[in-house]
Amino acid sequence: MSHHSFHPTYSVAGTAAGEHLRRFRQQAGLSQLDLSLIVGVSQRHLSCVETGRAKASPGTLHALLRALDVPLDLCNAVFVAAGYAPRYVASSLDAPAMEVVHDAINHILQANNPAPAIVISSNWDITAANASAGLLFEMAGVSADGESGLNLLDTLLRPGGLGDSLVNVEEIRAIAWQRAAREATSNPDLARLLQDVPKPTEMPVDAPPSPLILTRVRTENGELRFLSTFTTFGMPLDITVASLRIEHLIPADAPTWQRMKSAYDQRLAVGAKTPQR
Template sequence: MSGEESSVGALLRAWRTARGKSQLTLALEAGISSRHLSFVETGRSSPSREMVLTLAETLEVPLRERNALLTAAGYAAIYRETPLDAPAMADVRDALEHILRASQPNPTLVVNRRYDILMTNEAARRLVGFFAPSWRGSPNVARMLLSHDGLRPALRNWNEVTTHVVHRTRSELAASPSRDAADEALLQELVAAEPELRRAAGAPTRPPSVLVPMTMQRGEVVVDLFTTITTLGTPLDITLQELRIETLFPADARAREALSAILAGS
């Protein structure tokens, strides 16, 4: 980004636009004058540290990007990014392990904003092992969906599921001015995959559903699944805020029977 584009005023304006708020609305919600906000966005006034944090809170800016706003304004970042395997995260890991065990027999994954798989339960390991037995790549959901050695051959509605995951992951990464090398590498792969996804889309064959289904098949075994995503409440660490707990549920009785057979190894 150029210096102008990465200034705190430009970043705040971008977040305000993304949230669909006018200057007047944001100013009222944040308790400041719209004139002052206008001066901040245009660079005519430098915001205090407290104002940056107030505006970021009002705009519901993710913690990682709050650090970027503070840095752009000339202040030190305040939010930590603690690796999940750090000793300080022991209690969090224990809680996640409990959630994963309690989710059995439903396959459950803990992923980050790149959809890197950080933790799984036994059901998820068995499901992936059954439908992607040749996968030896990185533990990343988007890459598994895009690869012919991953889940792609097993997904009947590959385009629908993959388009959804690629769009969501790309949107989150592309919106972040604080991307690292791993973010950039995955983002480039997702951008490169989009032309094929558009070509394969075709015309809709059914009305939109309230959920994106996932139909997986290997031989005679067919499993219809849907997913739910859970996040951790009120986190103050970047790692924790970006965690997603994704659980797959069988869509009907037939799917429950097929999933049970897969998990039993039969």
């Protein structure tokens, strides 16, 4: 059996490729003229593609979808709707072909110590973490053990999780919810998770997206402050790889850096192994 298989995240039955393109373009806030200039096709041709009067070539369709930053699984769905074969595969996380990806992830995680870093799947499951992330969860009084693992969205939004240890919990929960809600439009599993967890009571209006988020963690020995940012894999050709992202929690001040470094050095001194999943 092949380790590669394509699993569309939503049904495309009865929906033409042009209709999908129009929806994605509107969600991106682009006019037909804007998109045609970005991709280098005429506005008239784009209009004909969206209305079904013309069929985009595979190359043009690929350029349109990448310009709109459409997830790879949805790109496949549009290619199928247009009558073409899907272009991308979805590898199992334990497939041999993924070994090089795991090696790269492990290198990034270890290089980030003593700053915490975690790997998050498309469903916000934490699939790997460095030693410093485990230490931070311990300081915050959150258990990261268990057969089912830890889901970042769940532990942020559900009472009794990491969210309870955040000083700026309303802000972080609102940001997490809004990001997950956008991603859930093309991810039914994530949409179901959002229905199951509590929705934040305070949702800021017109909050501009920021590449850096200040996360303030309350611990028994005082507050820790981190700048949170994400890393994704550039130009991936695999749906599974494209869905993975690494969250980096960079100490935002000297006391936080010193506490994380001290805790990490102590962990090394007792010979504890770096937790990997």
